[in-house]
Amino acid sequence: MAASARASGGDKRQMILDAAVVVFAQRGFHACRVSDIADEANVAYGLVYHYFRSKDEVLDTLFLDRWNILLDAISQIDEKQIPVREKLHAIASFIVDSYRHDPDLMKVIIVEVTRAANSFARTHLGKIREFHRLIAEIVSQAQAEGVFKREVTPDFAALAFVGAIEQVLTGWIFGWLPRGDAEYEQAKALIVETICGGLEAAAAPASARAV
Amino acid sequence: MAASARASGGDKRQMILDAAVVVFAQRGFHACRVSDIADEANVAYGLVYHYFRSKDEVLDTLFLDRWNILLDAISQIDEKQIPVREKLHAIASFIVDSYRHDPDLMKVIIVEVTRAANSFARTHLGKIREFHRLIAEIVSQAQAEGVFKREVTPDFAALAFVGAIEQVLTGWIFGWLPRGDAEYEQAKALIVETICGGLEAAAAPASARAV
DNA sequence: CAGCGGGTTGACTGACCAGTCAATCCGCAC
DNA sequence: GTGCGGATTGACTGGTCAGTCAACCCGCTG
Numbered sequence: 001m002a003a004s005a006r007a008s009g010g011d012k013r014q015m016i017l018d019a020a021v022v023v024f025a026q027r028g029f030h031a032c033r034v035s036d037i038a039d040e041a042n043v044a045y046g047l048v049y050h051y052f053r054s055k056d057e058v059l060d061t062l063f064l065d066r067w068n069i070l071l072d073a074i075s076q077i078d079e080k081q082i083p084v085r086e087k088l089h090a091i092a093s094f095i096v097d098s099y100r101h102d103p104d105l106m107k108v109i110i111v112e113v114t115r116a117a118n119s120f121a122r123t124h125l126g127k128i129r130e131f132h133r134l135i136a137e138i139v140s141q142a143q144a145e146g147v148f149k150r151e152v153t154p155d156f157a158a159l160a161f162v163g164a165i166e167q168v169l170t171g172w173i174f175g176w177l178p179r180g181d182a183e184y185e186q187a188k189a190l191i192v193e194t195i196c197g198g199l200e201a202a203a204a205p206a207s208a209r210a211v
Numbered sequence: 212m213a214a215s216a217r218a219s220g221g222d223k224r225q226m227i228l229d230a231a232v233v234v235f236a237q238r239g240f241h242a243c244r245v246s247d248i249a250d251e252a253n254v255a256y257g258l259v260y261h262y263f264r265s266k267d268e269v270l271d272t273l274f275l276d277r278w279n280i281l282l283d284a285i286s287q288i289d290e291k292q293i294p295v296r297e298k299l300h301a302i303a304s305f306i307v308d309s310y311r312h313d314p315d316l317m318k319v320i321i322v323e324v325t326r327a328a329n330s331f332a333r334t335h336l337g338k339i340r341e342f343h344r345l346i347a348e349i350v351s352q353a354q355a356e357g358v359f360k361r362e363v364t365p366d367f368a369a370l371a372f373v374g375a376i377e378q379v380l381t382g383w384i385f386g387w388l389p390r391g392d393a394e395y396e397q398a399k400a401l402i403v404e405t406i407c408g409g410l411e412a413a414a415a416p417a418s419a420r421a422v
Numbered sequence: 423c424a425g426c427g428g429g430t431t432g433a434c435t436g437a438c439c440a441g442t443c444a445a446t447c448c449g450c451a452c
Numbered sequence: 453g454t455g456c457g458g459a460t461t462g463a464c465t466g467g468t469c470a471g472t473c474a475a476c477c478c479g480c481t482g
Contacts, residue, residue, distance in 0.1 A: 012429080028329035030241070033469060044431040049471065115326045117381065118239035129387070152401050155388060156379065160405050163378025164371040170328060171370050176340070190363050194371050198408025223459080244439060255461040260441065 013051045015041045020058045025104035029059055029112045029120075059120060063113045066105060067127050070094070074134045084142040085196050091135070092165060092188045099169055100184055107173045110166060132158045139199070148199045161195050224262045226252045231269045236315035240270055240323045240331075270331060274324045277316060278338050281305070285345045295353035296407050302346070303376060303399045310380055311395055318384045321377060343369045350410070359410045372406050 019041035023032045034055050038045045052058050077090045099106040113120040114128060121128060136158035142148040148157075168187055171177035230252035234243045245266050249256045263269050288301045310317040324331040325339060332339060347365035350372075354361050359368075379398055382388035 031329070034471085035469085038432095046432065046472085047430055050429070053471095055470065111328045115328060117322045117326060117385065118242065132387070152405065155382075156398070156401060157405070159378045159382050159388070160375040160402065163374035163376075165374075166378070167370045167374025168367065171366075174328065176343075177366060177370070187367070190367060191371065194363065194368070194409035195405060196409065197411075198405035200408075245441085246439085249462095257442085257462065258460055261459070264441095266440065 012041070012043055012047060016043060016048055016051060017058070017062060019043075021062060021102075021104050021108055024059065024062075024108045024112060029108075056120075059108070059112060060123070062105065063109055063120065063124060064127070066098070066109055067124070067131075070098070071127070071130060071134070074131070078134060078138060084138060084147055085192060087138050088135075088161065088196065089188060089192045092191050095165055095169070096184050096188050099172065100181075103173070106169065110169055111173065114166065115170075132162060135161055142199075152199055157195070157199055161191070164191050164194060223252070223254055223258060227254060227259055227262060228269070228273060230254075232273060232313075232315050232319055235270065235273075235319045235323060240266075240319075267331075270319070270323060271334070273316065274320055274331070274335060275338070277309070277320055278335070278342075281309070282338070282341060282345070285342070289345060289349060295349060295356075295358055296403060298349050299346075299372065299407065300399060300403045303402050306376055306380070307395050307399050310383065311392075314384070317380065321380055322384065325377065326381070343373060346372055353410075363410060368406070368410055372402070375402050375405060 016037060020037050023036045023040050026032075027036070034048055035045050037055075037058065038048055041048075048055075048058070052061070073094050074091055077087055077094070080087070080090075082090075113124060115121070132155070136154035139148060139152075139157045139161075140154040143150050143154065168177065168191065172179050172183075177183070227248060231248050234247045234251050237243070238247070245259055246256050248266075248269065249259055259266075259269070263272070284305050285302055288298055288305070291298070291301075293301075324335060326332070343366070347369035350359060350363075350368045351365040353359040354365065379388065379402065383390050388394070
């Protein structure tokens with residue numbers, strides 16, 4: 001271990017980030033000390049401050065790197081010419097798969113940033129709201145096309161969608177809900193179904209009659 | 212002020228609790244010091260420790276007093292012989308009205324406890340899960356009656372419901388959504404509509420085609 | 423092989439704040 | 453008016469870490 005670390009050369013920065021994910025996920029950002037990160041990374045305490053200005057900046061980096069990927073992915077999904085339902089499914093899919101691919105990182109992002117309304121969610125408010133805005137935009141467009149009814153404001157629908165996803169992820173993170181590939185696939189469909197079901201224009205009758 | 216405080220006699224404990232709500236809501240639990248609570252309450256530092264064992268216990272008290280009222284209210288709603296939709300509306304109503312009645316207290320409960328997955332939500336996990344369980348129970352019963360379809364597990368539906376409410380409250384708390392009596396009434400209806408719409412038996416598309 | 427400079431080390435410091443405690447106050451009972 | 457006891461006061465202590473810094477290591481260049 002120590003040998004391979006030494007052999008790997010200048011990638012200590014990445015080792016620190018990886019270690020931070022582990023200890024933040026395990027004990028939480030506030031409960032763990034900078035020395036815990038350094039120990040986990042097999043690196044001296046001071047090196048953390050060589051690569052990062054502060055403990056906060058370590059978490060900021062983890063969050064921003066991942067969140068920007070998320071925003072890009074949603075933007076790309078948004079540009080496609082596919083039905084709303086598929087767009088929302090693709091978004092839910094991306095997020096759920098992110099969790100499947102790296103549960104610890106997603107746990108840290110959700111628990112320590114997204115849900116930490118009084119600390120990191122404040123400093124990254126713009127990024128988080130951007131996420132909400134993109135979803136609201138999709139809902140808004142669906143309303144313009146007559147696919148979604150207009151009684152629900154896009155902002156509101158976006159928050160309900162985000163709230164449902166976040167809570168379900170929290171359920172997996174803390175073991176309140178059963179995990180597994182089948183559950184993940186089901187969840188994607190169900191979140192979309194739950195939200196779209198309440199938003200799609202006037203159930204069947206009206207549109208059926210119109211056609 | 213100081214005079215009235217002195218005149219009021221032995222209700223210093225309540226003054227401390229009230230002050231705690233104000234400063235916790237303003238600066239957040241971790242960012243404020245015990246001396247801030249004492250100052251806000253016009254009371255000496257040490258008195259906080261006469262009535263409470265620790266800073267944590269102050270927040271615990273605020274949370275538990277209110278949460279137990281919430282659980283009682285839901286239990287009573289649950290016992291009524293009314294349709295699911297009305298039950299869920301009554302629950303959403305109670306929570307939204309709690310926020311309308313005392314926004315600061317609800318802010319503290321949601322931001323510092325409910326959403327604080329790594330600190331207070333851990334110590335009060337039982338109480339929080341009890342809330343989820345009561346809602347899952349209502350969903351489960353609706354499924355048994357055939358009002359809700361069975362594809363969605365009760366636990367999952369409960370989390371989606373709770374997630375939507377929590378996120379909307381967060382939206383109000385941080386000013387992302389417009390506040391006001393009209394908005395509150397609309398929100399109650401819309402949260403229920405959004406969730407029930409996705410859960411009520413026989414969604415439009417499939418059945419429409421079948422017919 | 424001298425010595426430059428970025429990478430790396432870990433002991434130390436300074437600030438912060440929850441919680442303690444000895445002293446004081448004051449209403450009331452006798 | 454004496455003294456008991458709970459309420460109230462606020463200066464002080466102890467422990468905890470984030471962040472600093474002076475020194476060391478080592479590959480590379482000229």
